[in-house]
Amino acid sequence: MSDTEHQPAGSPAAGSPSGPARRHPLRLALPGDLPGPFRRSFWRSPVRGPWLASVLGLLLLGGVLVLFVTGLLSYAAYNPDLSPVNDTTPGKGWLGFYLFSWPTRPEWLYQVNQGLHVTLGLVLVPILLAKLWSVLPRLFEWPPLRSPAHAVERLSLFLLVGGGVFEFATGIMNIQQWYVFPGSFYTLHFYGAWVFVAALAVHATVKFPAVIRALRSRGLLRELRVSTAGTRQEAPDASPLVSPAPAAPTISRRGVLAFAGAGSLALLALSAGQSIGGPLRRTALLAPHGQAEGSGPGNFQVNVTVAESGVQARQTGASWRLILTGPGAGRPVTLTRGELLAMPQVSVRLPINCVEGWSTGDQEWTGVRLRELARLAGAEHPANALVESLQHGGAFGRVVLSAGQVSDPDSLLALRVNGADLSPDHGYPARVIVPASPGVHNTKWVAGMTFAS
């Protein structure tokens, strides 16, 4: 309890002895008088300090850079510049400066990119939590604002922490299909990432000298040999992170790093199988698409069912026609499913790779090459192809494929999978398969294609 509480507020001088022990009640409290977390001695961990914060910060920085690059690549994989139909963030402006036409080779490109993005995002959660733990006393710094420069730094930290937690939270919620965020996931996660990375870039730059200083203060290899009993706190004057009243250590710095690493390892081991597939899928006990697939030809995972799509059975029955429109003035070509099956059939083994990080593993798709269909519609070298689904209202009911995607010999309008007709949930009567493309660009329940020259 502060001694100033005995005085009537507003009359500091009335009858009270003057001197250094008695302070004006309205003046900013000195650190020793502050309540709870604002008092530096409130924070008691002996391992908290610039060294641990720097090591965790560097780990997180490296990981987030990979997340950022794979995230940008994932956006490029939708070919948003090809057509507004493909663009989930049409207002991006300069933020799409790097876009390029997404290739179809190597065919594992999107699977690896997206598996890495999502799995690494999960793996970094404990590193993020440990990093935030290691610097939390900073939130309660006193005085809260020392100078305009300090105010600017703290504002950027709000964007850094807010943006970081926001990006991780929206990503993790999206892969569990818990859509409670304010708007489209694509918009939030894309622009949120730029806010986060802007704040991270300046934070890393400003903190760089302090990080170097902290890392030099105790070598990593030497520190990794120190047990709990031998753990000493860093010099108290080195940083406000170092407690002036440390408790006895219950864990070493090596222990904290191993602790966070064990968290990362647990998340990795229990989720990576959904991206890698095969026998490892069963190890993904805590991942949305880790459940074993059945043995039938259509028993692999989907993310939109025919019931959800609103496509009716009467639309996909005998009356279904594929309508191919070419660049010329000629009439559209109309094909029945029987006519498509009578055309030269090609089989390819390709997976479905979802933006949510999981993949189905290779399936054997059989159907007609997209470039054959383009030729039929009178487009020898189409510049692009608009694929339209019977599905209405869905975000990806219409998709534009690039010239490279249409002309790839493995790009099919698939009619069968694993030796059987497509099941309704897998897109009967016909679906698109394009190597290395995001799952949502492998349009199901295709109604027509329009080729541009």
Add this chain to the structure above:
Amino acid sequence: MRALLRWYGASPLHLLAFLGCFGLAGYAAARLVPSQPLGIATWFLGAVVGHDLLLFPLYSLADRSMAAVIRHRTAELPALPWLNYLRVPAALSGLLLLVWFPLIVRLRTRYQASTTLSPSPFLWHWLAVTGALFLLSAAALALRIRTLPSERPPHTCRLGRRGR
């Protein structure tokens, strides 16, 4: 100019770096915020408050409670970092719950309708993993106790005090 910089409190490069940061962040935010200003502001603020003023105090409280229990139970036991054999499996289990709770507690999501997969295994998977983590930790502790030098007399545990 010099007086202005003294007022600012850092070098002009510092100011320039932060102007760059806010420029880029503002450019992105201008494309994001107008669609749902209140919702997005709430989510950014909620992310900070949710971690710093909710999750952090909760897990710190849990950690200190664990430490208090151990401190009162280990008076006659050999000096070992008992706390970590409880702390690590509990924290890992909590971490998995934090990440996967929408599936584990079966929140109303689109999961089942979209994927045709049942969300019911996730609770059991999480419980099984939690059990396995505590068993592993117990086995590691048992091994540690067995390999303690037998000639050393047991002495009072001084570990497991407040803080980490």
